[in-house]
Amino acid sequence: MTRLLAKTVPQGYSEENPPYSCLLPGHLEQVADVAEVLLDLTSPVMTSHFPWPEPLFRLSVRLAALTHDLGKISKELFQPLVHGTKAWRQCIRHEIISDWLLQNHPQLHKMMDDLLAGYREKERLLSLRSIRLAVLGHHFKFDLGTIESSERIPFLDLSFEHPDMLAVLDLFERRLGIHLPQLASIRLSLDEDDVEENIREPLKEWLDRADREMSLDEKRWMASVRSVLIAADMIGSIRADTPEEWRSKLRVLKEAVVQADVSPVLDQVLEAAKKRNPHRHPEITSFQEHVRQAALNHDIVLIESGCGTGKTQASFGWGSMTGARYMLIGYPTTATVTQGYADHMELFGNNAQLLHSRSDVDLDLLLKGGWTDNIPEDRDHSIEELREESLQRLVHPMTFCTVDTIIGLLHNYRSSYLLFPIFVNGCIVFDEAHAYDEKLWQGVLDWLKLFPMPVLIMTASLQPHRKKELIDVCSGVRSLTVQQGPPTIQSLPKYNVHLIEEGQPPLEKIVKELVGGHSVLVVLNTVERARETYDKLAVLMPDGADLLLYHSHFKYEDRVRRQENVVERTRKGGGVCIVCTPICEMSFDISVTRLFSEIAPFPSLIQRLGRLLRYLRDTDQLESKMDGNAYFWMPVTYGPYRNWDELLESEQLLRGLPRPCSQLALNERLGLMRTDGTRRREEPDWLRIERFKAESSAREAQQTTVEVILASDAAQIMKEYGTSNRLEWMKKVLPLSRSGLSRLDETVKKWRHVRIVDDQRVNYEAMKGGEWA
Numbered sequence: 001m002t003r004l005l006a007k008t009v010p011q012g013y014s015e016e017n018p019p020y021s022c023l024l025p026g027h028l029e030q031v032a033d034v035a036e037v038l039l040d041l042t043s044p045v046m047t048s049h050f051p052w053p054e055p056l057f058r059l060s061v062r063l064a065a066l067t068h069d070l071g072k073i074s075k076e077l078f079q080p081l082v083h084g085t086k087a088w089r090q091c092i093r094h095e096i097i098s099d100w101l102l103q104n105h106p107q108l109h110k111m112m113d114d115l116l117a118g119y120r121e122k123e124r125l126l127s128l129r130s131i132r133l134a135v136l137g138h139h140f141k142f143d144l145g146t147i148e149s150s151e152r153i154p155f156l157d158l159s160f161e162h163p164d165m166l167a168v169l170d171l172f173e174r175r176l177g178i179h180l181p182q183l184a185s186i187r188l189s190l191d192e193d194d195v196e197e198n199i200r201e202p203l204k205e206w207l208d209r210a211d212r213e214m215s216l217d218e219k220r221w222m223a224s225v226r227s228v229l230i231a232a233d234m235i236g237s238i239r240a241d242t243p244e245e246w247r248s249k250l251r252v253l254k255e256a257v258v259q260a261d262v263s264p265v266l267d268q269v270l271e272a273a274k275k276r277n278p279h280r281h282p283e284i285t286s287f288q289e290h291v292r293q294a295a296l297n298h299d300i301v302l303i304e305s306g307c308g309t310g311k312t313q314a315s316f317g318w319g320s321m322t323g324a325r326y327m328l329i330g331y332p333t334t335a336t337v338t339q340g341y342a343d344h345m346e347l348f349g350n351n352a353q354l355l356h357s358r359s360d361v362d363l364d365l366l367l368k369g370g371w372t373d374n375i376p377e378d379r380d381h382s383i384e385e386l387r388e389e390s391l392q393r394l395v396h397p398m399t400f401c402t403v404d405t406i407i408g409l410l411h412n413y414r415s416s417y418l419l420f421p422i423f424v425n426g427c428i429v430f431d432e433a434h435a436y437d438e439k440l441w442q443g444v445l446d447w448l449k450l451f452p453m454p455v456l457i458m459t460a461s462l463q464p465h466r467k468k469e470l471i472d473v474c475s476g477v478r479s480l481t482v483q484q485g486p487p488t489i490q491s492l493p494k495y496n497v498h499l500i501e502e503g504q505p506p507l508e509k510i511v512k513e514l515v516g517g518h519s520v521l522v523v524l525n526t527v528e529r530a531r532e533t534y535d536k537l538a539v540l541m542p543d544g545a546d547l548l549l550y551h552s553h554f555k556y557e558d559r560v561r562r563q564e565n566v567v568e569r570t571r572k573g574g575g576v577c578i579v580c581t582p583i584c585e586m587s588f589d590i591s592v593t594r595l596f597s598e599i600a601p602f603p604s605l606i607q608r609l610g611r612l613l614r615y616l617r618d619t620d621q622l623e624s625k626m627d628g629n630a631y632f633w634m635p636v637t638y639g640p641y642r643n644w645d646e647l648l649e650s651e652q653l654l655r656g657l658p659r660p661c662s663q664l665a666l667n668e669r670l671g672l673m674r675t676d677g678t679r680r681r682e683e684p685d686w687l688r689i690e691r692f693k694a695e696s697s698a699r700e701a702q703q704t705t706v707e708v709i710l711a712s713d714a715a716q717i718m719k720e721y722g723t724s725n726r727l728e729w730m731k732k733v734l735p736l737s738r739s740g741l742s743r744l745d746e747t748v749k750k751w752r753h754v755r756i757v758d759d760q761r762v763n764y765e766a767m768k769g770g771e772w773a
Contacts, residue, residue: 003164004025004072005024005072006022006069020243020246021239024069024165028066028069028171029243029246030236031237032066032171032232033246033250034253035062035064035065035232035236037250039057039228040257041257041425042420042425045424053119056123064134064138068098068233069098070102071097071100071101073162074156074158076153091147091148091149091190092148095135095141096136096203097158099132099136100198100199104186105183105186111172111180112131116128126222129218129222131225133689137226138226140692140693143691144690147200148195149191149195149196154190154191155191156190157185159185160185169183208690214689216687219689220450223687227409228420231417231418234418238391252395253391256395257394262319262320262324262325263319263320266320269316269348270316270317272347273347280310283487283488283489284310287309287310287486288310291314292321295427297481299453299454299455299478300457300474300478301481301482302457302459302481303459303485304460304461304485305485305486306489306490306663307607307611308614310486311458312329312431312458314483315431319427325425326397326398326399326422327426327427327428327429328423328429329429330403330404331401331402331431331586332402332431332432332436332440333586336431336432337359337402338587339587339589340431344400348398350396351398352396352399353400354400355399355401356405360727361726364727394422399422404440406419406428406447407443407446409423409686410443410684411684411697411698412694412696424451424453427453428455429455429457429458430456430458431459432458432459434459434462434463434603437699438700440699443698448473450686457470461603461667463673464670464673465673489617491663491664492662493658493660494616494629494660495666496629497628497654497657497659499632500631501633503636507537510577510596514541514575517575518592518593518594519574519575519576520578520593520595520596521584521592521596521612522580522597523582523584523595523596524635525635526635527551527581527769529635530549530551531551531771546575546576547576547577547579548569548576548577549579549769550563550566553737553771554734554766554770555731555732555764556732557731557732558766566580566590567589571590578592582604588611591613591615592611593612595609595611595629595630595631598634599654600647602653602673605632632651634647634651653670657669704737704738705737705738706755707735707753707755708733708755708756709734709751709754709755709757710756710757710762711756711758714756717729717732729754734762736762737771
């Protein structure tokens, strides 16, 4: 007998005896099981913010979980696909057939009506719309344009008499507490006129009407139903050979959900941190306590406090007071995530997880002594990787992740949907908020409007227009408080800023400061100018001087060694010069006594100044007659920033600073920045009705770099590991400027998204990084 499959049978298994999870009844039962666990986690919280009853939400998710894959019974369309006919293409996806069955099969339609009969008309309509949109969208591939007719297959005979289908109907009866008579077969014509009249046109009219009539709260309800189904479907797709094996995995999930409670974990971490540093500055302790208490009366907290003032530990105290079961800290890049995780992994132990697109590589490198990366998180995970990781994602009460992992839910990132139950029960920290691009920041504002969970936003200083937008979003809806950093530390006049008019790095001055025993940070806005400045300084440096170059164009594993070397050498103090790019603005825990930098947008300059005398706490530690310790000049081009206006404005703000100046003075100057104009806002993809796909990024388009692997590295990896060892391949990935990419490079062989290029195309040194030859 040919079995009804929901998933392709993996290698090593026969189609006559596939894993339980690959069978249609097995898969539907696993998804239904997970849905019940996730409902216990999400339903009480989500429905408390809506005017509709919680049992309706539970029933809607339950029905969506049981019916979402009914379209896979199609022996003409779907079954050949999962039985190995790789060239097979479905003219109508199984989600569309599932929805068509629910609307057109008289017994299934009656089943839905009977189960919803006890609710009011508007509640029934909301539930039916939510179920349909969840079923249609659960693979992120719903688009009316994908519905086609077929000349090869005139019609589909959808039969419910197969033994596997009888097992599905038995599952319906057990889970819904109903009796279902034997369902009659039904035929779906694939003739062009019939497809247009019976599928495409009615569905388009229904979608248009739902989009017009549904309120924002109804769309939020619907999207929440869809989110629970998608998470349940991904977790429920984990492989299990037998029902017994599945029940064992289900127990792990249930235990993790029951035991999840981040508050005692955070309290333990804070107590351990206090023992490590018993002589913390009293103002820092007071600041952290104010942030902690703010959680009791405000669901949105904004922290504005300079580098090195204890913001992260303040966030732990805040999280412990929110009453949330989970906590997530979102950082702007993969490097800042891993830095945050590494700084605290010993304290959190198994209670924390590191999540981003390369977290497996970083974890491997952490065990070997370090890591680095500074690329944004804009790539979603593969479906196969997510299935394997899915159970683990709900086990840890603490998550260190990129902002994209959180905001990605609004853009239909699969990896974000897996965390939806955590989002609903969690408190969320958005760190380094000044560094988000405008699209990512708008995502944060959308998040605050759509989700009622506690949120903490942290930054050294937030742009004026962003603070205004934040206040406007919270006004009358959310309770917002702003917490400033320790006043004395924030007021220390430790920055003595000078402008250099020549428009070039003052090489002789840099060497003089280095010879005088200072630790020097030189920041150029581009990798090209950083390499050029490094080469010039190398000629001028006296023998034995320490000169290090650090930027983003290193092989992944070489960046590990580079950042380790830079941080370790700088912490030794005096007599070192670091030439760097904007990579230093975040995830760079160093303190220097001299800063030389090209002018950049003012929030970036504040971050660069945050590396200068980072741990200075008292006025008696200041130099008695402080000379200039921060020097800025205008670069020769405005790239990588948007235009000259940004840099000219920064120059004027720098000229107006007192000498010396404090963090508070920097914040006051930041308040004088021009406010950006009103931006066009679009409805988040998470709420979309008429088209539901995973096709947009949480960030603005970034086309400045391309990732490559040298052919010699690729050959070595292939010889030792083959193509499947992602860990080893990712260690050799090298970002380079996209502008150097030739037409030939566009057609070369790839590993996943990464181009494999001839070694002769790239000049590469482990100490200097790479550039196009």
